[in-house]
Each structure stands twice: as structure tokens, then as C-alpha cells.
Amino acid sequence: MRVLLSLALGATVFASVGAGAASARTDATPGPPLQTPPVYHSANGVLAVTIDAAPTRVSLGDRVIDGATYNGSYGGPVLRLHPGDTLRMHFVNHLPQVTNVHFHGLGVSPKGHGDNSMHMVKPGETWDYIIPIPKDHPPGVYWYHTHGHMAAERQLMGGLSGTLVIEGLQDEVPATRPLVERLMALKEFSPGSGGKLNSVPKPVNGVIRSINGQVDPTIAMRPGETQLWRLSGQTANTYFRLRLDGAKVIVLGRDARPLPKPEPVDQVLLGPSERADVLVTAGAAGSYRLMAAALSTGPIGDLYPAQEIARVVVAPDAALGPPPVLAPLVVNAPGQRPIAGDNIAAKRLVVFSEDRVTGLFFINHQTFDAGRVDVRIPLGSIEDWTIRNSSEELHVFHMHQLPFQVLSINGKPVPFNGLRDTIDVPIHGEVRLRMAFTDPLIVGRFMYHCHILEHEDKGMMAQVEVFDPKAPVKPDAMPMGHHAG
């Protein structure tokens, strides 16, 4: 009996430790106001910025951690450009290991000094990213982050990411023009001893979730006020189930693009790398907890404890007066239309699987190999891809350089409500996608992978090459093949 009692007590202690890892603030003292990280705006069609990646001691809540940041900002410098601008990023690697930058979601060239995730910047070296943003590029919230294979999980947890905004959402959804806009970079860190990142950075070893590098900040609103919250899941592994009592929440956009039909929700699900534009309308005056609810990523996945990630304080502001009333939502996003399916060039199957013993993750049997092109696609092709999850935890499919349309999930058709660049793949499930490899800008090699970066680092990534069949054939060009799925 004593042993049984001990076991029960042990279990209780374990449970308590797990819950305590969230370190949510429970007192009534409001935290510091939510702040936006440093913002760099384009001028005269150019945003020229130097970004230094460097080890950084970071204050995160009541802890000091060993982070790795861009320009010293754990929340990440914000880059704001307009369609037609050019981003010139002089990138300096002060880290003790290789790294690079990927511009997540942008439909730009993967070659050369563009969004070239294959190119690694060695310690002490520099690289110039030159990213012309097309004039017709969809506006929205994108983000840039490290894409160093086998190092991305740890580097991103350290803080190597930032928000990138292509201006214009307020033109596509005029009702948002008078609203307060808040950029919110959601991040995670698994602290070990002395503030170092855990050797196994998992929620079981503790996790600190933050917004713009702030733990449990305060967000001020007025009763009845609607604000535009532009959330980006700048996490390596963590999902968010965000809930805010006393408020009305409408998901206005996903993955940088406004939804043709905005969706009222009672919680916002946000996986690693996913973004959501959310309209939040405050209720009566009071103090409300913005909660990241407890969640699980599956039987062999991770269990995350609940955590208060912000306090929303709703109070009248005499200086500002009553908030503007939200106008009817009219969405005018010309890029948000279904991809034509009358000429499908190929159907492909992508299977996510994993081996728990070796700790490796696979796409179609294989771990990532930078020297191997897994799929070659002629420019102009529209293809249907089936993404299958053969494991007992969630995966997040992401395709570089182009968005896709979700056709069905587990065989159930999904009505079109906007293009995406990431999609969650259910356990043992299948997601069918349609992709248009039609933009000449994307000619070149780029990746598709699971955006849970632990999985990506351990192999769950593959390479696609889009080639122009009309271009002169190089001597070493490979024959085209496709994998009829």
C-alpha cells in the first residue's frame, strides 16, 4: 500500500511539474504593455537593412536566457515593404555555426541571392539577400527565419526570426483601416540550466512562450473596440490554441492572405510557421487572460501545458474616446481564387513517416539530402499533391515559394476559402493540395518539408526543382520524372 501511495504521490508531483512549466502569471498585476519589436520600413522602393545574427543574452520574463537573435531583438526586427519594393538584407553571421535566412511565404526567386535556403552562411561570413517583391505580390504577414538544416530547431528557439509585412491588407479589407494593428510574433524557448537551451528542447523540459519576446504582456483595449491582431507562429515545434474570454474573435486571414469568408471562432489554432490575421472585439471593461490552452500533438507527440501568454485589459480611454465601429467586412483580394484544375499535369504522393528508434523523420522513405532533387517539375504545371501522415503525431506541410489550395482533408472536400502555404496533416490522415508551378520567378530549387523543425532537422524535408522547359538544356540536366500518386 505504501508503494501504491508513493506512486500516486509521484504521479501527482509529475503532473504538478508539468503544469508548473507554463509559469503563467496568476497575480492581478498587469505586465508591461505589449510592444512591437524594432521596425524597418522601406523607403523609395528599397528596404536596405543589415541583420546581424548573434548569440544574445535575453531577458525573457523572470529569466535570462542564452538566445540567438537578429540585431539583438528576441522578438525579431520587423521588416515592412510594399509590393514592388526590393529588400536588400546584408546578413552577417556572428554565430559559432552556419545559418541562413528563409523568407517564409514569399513568392520570389529561390536562386542566387534571393530566397535561397540552400545557401549556408558560415560563421563570420556575410551574405546579401536581394529580394525584389513583385508588384502584384499578395500583401500580408510573412516572416523570415533561419533555415539551417539540422540547426533550425535550436536556432529558431533561440530567436532567429522576425516578422515581414507586405503592406496592403488594409486596402484589400477596407474595414480594417481604422483599427489598431498589433503584430504578434509567437515564440517558444525551452530553458535549461544557466539559461541555455535544453539539449532536448521539449515541453517536458519546460517551455516559455512569448509574444514579441515578452512573457505575459498587457494588451490594452477599449470596451467594444476591434483590433487587428496579426499573429505569426514563429515557433520551431509549438502549436497554439489561443482563447480569450469576453471577446469576439474573427479569423480574417490565414498565411498572409485574407479569407474570402472570414470565420468567427472561439479559439485560434496556430501551428508552427502559420499566420493568422484576427479581428478581436473587446467586451466589457475588465481584465481577461489570453490563454494558450493545453494541447497535445498526438499519441507519440508532445503535451503542452496551458499558459497565459498575455493579459488583455479592457478599459475606457478618455483621450481616445469611443472606438470606431467595425464596418462590414468586404474582402477584395484578387489573388484569393481557386487554382484551375482542368489541366493537372501530375499527381504526387508525399508520405511523412518516422522512426522512433533512430529519431529520424522521412519523406517518401528518405531523409533530406541537399545533393538530391526529389521532384522535378516543368514550369507551367499545375499539380495535385497528396500529403499522407503515416505517424501518430501531427505534421505541418510547408512548400517554399508558392501557395497551394487545400482540396480535401481525409477525403472530405474543403470549400475554397483562401490559399495557404502551410497545412496541418492529421494523424494517419491525408490532405490533398493543388499547386500552380506557373510563376517564372520560382524557377530553381527549393524545399518542401514538415515545419515542425525538430522533424525537419531530423530529415523530414525534400527538394523540388522547377525548370523552364523552354530554357536551354544544361549538360548535366536531369530527365524529368514524376511520381504518379
Added chain:
Amino acid sequence: MRGSRRGFYAALALATVGVGTHAAAQSASGPAGGSSGKAQTGAAAGAAGGGSADDMVMPVGNWPRLSLATIANFEFSGLGASDGPGRGPQPYLRFDSTALVDVDDKLSFDGLFQFKARQPRPADDPNRDLFINQGAGRRVGGKFKELYARYDTWRVGKFVQNFGRAYVLLPGPFAADFVEEPDQGYEPSEMLGVERLHVFETEKYGWQQLSVAAFMVDRTFLHRSFPYDEGQIHYRDGGIGNTRYPENLMVTYDVLNAPLGRGAQLSFQASAIRWGKSYNAEKREVWTTAGTDIAIPLSGSVDDTLSGRYSQLRFYVEGAHRSNFLGVGHASRTYLSGSTELLRGRWQFDVTTTQRWTRDPVAPLRKDELYTGTVGYNFPTQSLLMVSFADEKVGDRHGVYAGIRLQQTFTTCSRCMAHGRAY
């Protein structure tokens, strides 16, 4: 990944089935069928020589990589025998530690160190065959159950052959009692050998692989354990697989996670081993097995999963046959196992049975039966608490068993850099 749900058993299952996949993953041709080493070499050479902006500097490297994990089991259990001595509640600690060193993309070294009860029950205990593989009340010893090198699609060393899955996939801590280990069950452990794996290219109907192995009993010092020493085996000790040379041959075909629609997935294995004739044996044994499991998500949407409501039903059935059992002509042992497991959020429920028939040229047919049930709960701390019951009949002996087990996973390192500096 969290290791606690199916714990050590599931981990070992994948060790058996998927251990070669790393190598396969590195060597199999691309699914597009369009890539070639020549072209890739050309691209790399161009990058190196030209220094253009299209350079591909990948991969990052940082080899070797280390992985270390331990699954500890603390058990408190007792046996009530219908006749003869029972066993009062006793504590028992067992642990399994895995170490993996990835030297590069193709070469790795894997080890599984197992610390568990090894001392046989007293010869004068009439119930010594009841729950023969259970630990409490016996002296413990640790040794490497597996220690091997893997290169590309090959592995060489000491490892459990990929024959049968029931001894690692049956849910619940006592469910595999009849089928574990090579003397009484059909787990080809304690073998040294070499294995070649072939993974079929298409994954449309699931991950399909063929493995071929040649092996023999480990007669090296690796067979010894500490502090309780099982001793070292010699050729003249005989026993299954104890041949002079690695002349025991296995062929196994696996299908993993073949989609059945509506999220259901099926795995299947068929395998055969032609054993060599060991010292003083009358006949060589031949083992055959076939087994399948079906996993059916009941509530498996992304929302359900994230909300902790994921639920899944899994059915498992496997049969195995040993002809010329223990080297005796016309003797045989046949096994049939079945289980049903329900995962619901953090809870798991399972029931399992194994029926075992032993035929002998002179002795009458003997039928053994095992029934178990387990309720488990996962804590966020990689801890799994299980309460299990079992009812077992071996020959004319019968007993019931009850126990509580706490399984704790400790992951020390997961493909950590062995040298060099992370940020």
C-alpha cells in the same frame, strides 16, 4: 516525440521494423525517379568551381550526432497461484537505455542496454513456468541486448532479428509473456548477425520493405550480464540458433501504414527463419509468422488532436509456428495472439490474449492461455502509469497477476552535436 505512450515496447517495435530505414532513406532513389548521382555531382562541382550565387553549401554537417534515452519501469506486483506457491506484492525496477551515434548520414552505431530480472525461478517451484518473463523476486542483471553498426542498408552486430512483432507491439506490460525470448517464445534475440534491407520505392500502399539476415547465437562476452551473470554460452550448450556459423537465415516482408481509407492504416508482416541444426539437436527448427494490425482513428481531426481528444482503436493479430520445437522432430509450438487497444486522449485501455499449443511426439497436446488487461494514463512528464491484470494457464498450472507500473522516459540527448558549437 513523446516516448511514454507505447513506451519501450513500441520503440523496440520500430527498432525491429524500422531500424534499417535510416540507411534506406539515404540510399533509395528519389520518388521522382528523375534524380541521378551524376547530375547532382555535376551541380555540386559547378557550385564548387564557379562560386556563383547559386552555390549549394548544404549540408550543414556537425557530425557525429548522439542520442541517449532511458526508459525506466518501476513495478509493484504480485502473483496468486491456484495451486502451489504464489508471490506477494514485490517491487521491481527495470530499465532500458538506448545509445545511438550517427557518424554521418550512412554510418551509425546503436546500442540497447537492458537491465532486468534474469535469474530463473527455483527449479523446485512448481509455478516457475507461470509468468516466466516477469521480474519481481528474481536477481537482476544488465547487458547489451543490441549493439550493432549500421551502414547504408546493412547492419552488422548483435540485434533482435526482424521476425514477428507481437513481443514488442502487444499492448500492456505483461501481454507478451508467452512470446518473448527465443527459448519459450519466438523473439530471435541474443543473436549476432548481418542484415540487408531493401525498401520498395512506391509508398502508395504503405512502406514496404524486405529484410534478409544471417545470424547465430551470441557466444561472446556480450551475452554475460551484471550483477546477476547469465554466463557465457558455448557451442556445446546447444539451443536454438546456437550453430557453429551464422547459418540461420531469415526473410521478412513488412508493409507499414498502408492506407485503408477514412484514416485507417494497416501494417502487416510475414517472415520465416530456417534455423541451422544446433549441437545435439535432432532436427533444425523452422519458424514462420504472419501478423497484422489496423489502426482506426475515431476522432482524429487536427482540432481533436490538439484539444487532447484524439482517439484511436487498434486491432492486432499475429500467429507464429515453430516446427521441430526445441530440435525435436514432429514437435511443434504454435502461437496466436490478439489484442484490442483504445487510445483516448491521455488514456489507454487494452485487452490481449495469447493462446499457445505445444505438440510433442510422445506427450499429450498442451495448451497454454494468457489473458491481460491494462489501463494506462500519460502524464506530460513522459510518464505512463499503468494498472494491469493477467490470467495465465501454463500446462496444469494457473495463476492470476496484478500489478501497477510506472514507466518513465528520460531523453538525455536527441541527435545532439558531439563536437562543435551550437549558437
